[in-house]
Amino acid sequence: MAIEGTRGGPAVDPPASFLIVFTLWLLVFSSASQTMIISPILPRIGEELSIADSVLGTLVSVYSLMVGVFAILAGPVSDKFGRRRILLMGCAAMTVALVLHAFVVDYYSFLLVRVLAGAAGGILSGAAVSYIGDAFPYRRRGWATGWVMSGSAFGQIFGIPLGIFMAARWGFRSPFYMFAVTMAVTVFLVFFGVPQPEVKRSEHRLEVRKAARDYFDMLRRPEVAWASAAFFLMFLGISVFLIYLPTWLERDLGATPDQIALMFLVGGVANVVTGPQAGKLSDRIGRKGIILMACIGLSVVMLLTVPLVTNLLTAYVCFFLVMVLVAMRISPFSALLTALVQDERRGSLMSLTVALGQMGFALGGVVAGPLYSNVGFASNAALGAVFVLGMGVIVWFRIPEPSG
Numbered sequence: 367m368a369i370e371g372t373r374g375g376p377a378v379d380p381p382a383s384f385l386i387v388f389t390l391w392l393l394v395f396s397s398a399s400q401t402m403i404i405s406p407i408l409p410r411i412g413e414e415l416s417i418a419d420s421v422l423g424t425l426v427s428v429y430s431l432m433v434g435v436f437a438i439l440a441g442p443v444s445d446k447f448g449r450r451r452i453l454l455m456g457c458a459a460m461t462v463a464l465v466l467h468a469f470v471v472d473y474y475s476f477l478l479v480r481v482l483a484g485a486a487g488g489i490l491s492g493a494a495v496s497y498i499g500d501a502f503p504y505r506r507r508g509w510a511t512g513w514v515m516s517g518s519a520f521g522q523i524f525g526i527p528l529g530i531f532m533a534a535r536w537g538f539r540s541p542f543y544m545f546a547v548t549m550a551v552t553v554f555l556v557f558f559g560v561p562q563p564e565v566k567r568s569e570h571r572l573e574v575r576k577a578a579r580d581y582f583d584m585l586r587r588p589e590v591a592w593a594s595a596a597f598f599l600m601f602l603g604i605s606v607f608l609i610y611l612p613t614w615l616e617r618d619l620g621a622t623p624d625q626i627a628l629m630f631l632v633g634g635v636a637n638v639v640t641g642p643q644a645g646k647l648s649d650r651i652g653r654k655g656i657i658l659m660a661c662i663g664l665s666v667v668m669l670l671t672v673p674l675v676t677n678l679l680t681a682y683v684c685f686f687l688v689m690v691l692v693a694m695r696i697s698p699f700s701a702l703l704t705a706l707v708q709d710e711r712r713g714s715l716m717s718l719t720v721a722l723g724q725m726g727f728a729l730g731g732v733v734a735g736p737l738y739s740n741v742g743f744a745s746n747a748a749l750g751a752v753f754v755l756g757m758g759v760i761v762w763f764r765i766p767e768p769s770g
Contacts, residue, residue, distance in 0.1 A: 386501065387513050389555040390494045393457060394517030396549040397490055399525035400464055400483065401429065402518075403541045406526060406612040406626050407533045414538055417473050420739045423609055427731035428477055429484040430605075430724040436488025437721035442580065444717070449497040450562040456489035457553045464546035467539050491720040497560075499704035499716075505649060512645025512697040519641055519693065522634025527627035534623040581718055589706055590715065592764035596757045597719040598726040600699070603753030604692065605730025606737070606746050607668055614743040615681055625678055632682050633689035640690045645697030653698035654767050660694035661758025667691065668751035672744040699761070705768040 404411075408422045444452040463483040470476045494514055502510045525548075529541030584590045615621040615629075648656050667687045675681045703719060730750075737745045 383502070383510070385555075385559045386497075387510055389552065389560050390497065390514040391517040391520075392548060392555065393453070393490065393494055393552045394514055395521050395525065396517075396545050396552055397460060397487060398518035399521035399529065400460075400542060400545040400549075401487070402521060402526055402630075403529040403533075403545075404429075405609050406530050406623075406630060407538050407541070408609075408613055409616055410533050410538045410623070411476070415470075415472055415476065419613070420735045421473070422613075423731040423735035425476060425480055425731075426605070426609055427728040429480045429487065430601075430728035430731065432481050432484025433488040433491055433724040434721035434728065436485045437491040437717040437724065438488075438581070440489045440491070440493070440717055442576075442717075444493055444496060448562040449493050449500060450556065450560055452489060452493045453497070453556045453560065454553065456486055456493060457549055457556055459486035459489060461546055461549045461553060462486075464542045464549060467542035470539060488721070488724070491717060491724065493716075495700050495704065496716045508645035508647075508649035508653075508697060508701045509642070510645075511700045512642035515645075515693075515696055515700065516638050516641045519634045519637025519689070522630045522637055522689070524631075524634070526630040526634070530623050530627035530630070584715060584718060587706075589765050590718075592760050593703055593706060594719050594722045596699070596760040596765065597703075597723040599753045599757040599760070600695065600726070601723040602726035602730045603664075603668075603750045603757065605727040605750075606734050606753065607671075607688075607750030609731055609734045610738040610743060610746055611685075614738070615675075615678075618743070619675070619678065619681065621678060621681070629678075629682055629685050633685045636686045636689040637693045640693035641697050644694045645701060648698035648701060652767050653702040654761055654765070656698045657695050657702075658758045658762045660691045661754050661761070664688065664691035664695075665751040665755040665758075668747045668754065671747045695757075702761075702765065702767070706765075 404426055408425075411417060411425070412419065412422055440452055440456070460483065463479065463486050466479050466482060470479055495511060498510045498514060525541075525545065529544065532540040532544065585594065612621075612626045612629075615626065616623075621629075644656060644660075667684060671684055675684050703716065706715060733749070734746055737749065
């Protein structure tokens with residue numbers, strides 16, 4: 367299996383490219399599903415472990431915080447030793463962390479297990495997109511990124527509805543066992559089917575001071591600093607809006623767990639249909655215009671959620687539109703980021719932006735709980751819309767579009 371990467375254009379043999387994309391897709395499916403399942407089963411978790419609504423969001427926040435911390439640490443390691451080792455290490459660690467959900471008995475034990483899962487997620491966070499940047503030429507990265515990121519959408523279509531069904535019948539722990547199995551399969555596929563691309567690696571010694579200086583140097587570049595801010599706002603906005611959306615639908619509209627599962631399936635279909643096409647379209651017409659349009663549309667949908675969503679049908683329509691617009695942003699933005707630095711620093715950049723994005727998601731989880739409990743879901747929707755629109759403005763005015 368031949369893979370050769372250069373600044374002028376990495377190349378992957380066609381049969382190998384499909385196996386690599388599928389493996390990374392399964393990685394994203396497993397990792398994203400075990401993250402997303404928390405929000406729709408929050409009521410089940412609260413009931414079984416007697417946890418108050420106002421602190422349930424911290425189970426999401428602590429995961430995102432640990433992803434951010436370990437993404438920062440993993441970036442220079444992947445630049446030095448290669449993406450394949452990071453993929454193997456992260457997938458194995460995530461498999462173990464998911465199995466440990468069997469021992470959760472209260473809020474604090476759940477918090478600890480999510481800390482471990484977040485550490486594994488941080489190791490994996492920037493590796494998949496960085497691998498795509500190493501192994502695929504820029505003109506094909508939108509296609510590859512779109513399909514890999516669609517693993518998250520397939521998680522919404524199959525993984526999340528099935529996980530909600532399992533949680534309602536066999537307890538909140540059962541979905542995590544399922545995702546542990548799919549992540550274990552990913553370990554096998556990475557080991558046997560994903561080689562290390564032959565790209566230039568970092569020649570510097572791994573030192574904390576050196577890594578910190580490299581990150582600081584990257585952030586001194588305006589386009590990198592603005593891209594990091596945009597990533598932060600992207601995750602902050604969706605976190606503030608999404609974490610308590612299922613709880614609001616259950617409490618205010620009387621939605622059942624099965625109806626919430628169907629809603630995530632509908633959203634997943636939207637994501638699957640939109641993500642690869644948005645990435646492919648951005649290869650032809652550019653990334654920035656698509657990202658800006660998606661941000662404007664998403665902020666409008668968020669603002670209209672509470673006044674317009676009065677029954678389950680309108681809730682499904684709203685969530686479908688939200689997922690379409692979220693998918694329109696992710697693939698083009700991820701592909702755009704891969705071109706901001708050279709090959710040997712791509713892992714550090716992706717880890718930096720992902721870390722800041724996850725910290726934004728963590729902050730959103732902390733803010734969303736008190737907002738929902740004390741003010742109501744309308745405040746979550748309005749604040750989320752402001753952050754989403756801010757991301758679009760930054761991308762349009764502050765991040766350059768590479769030529770070609």
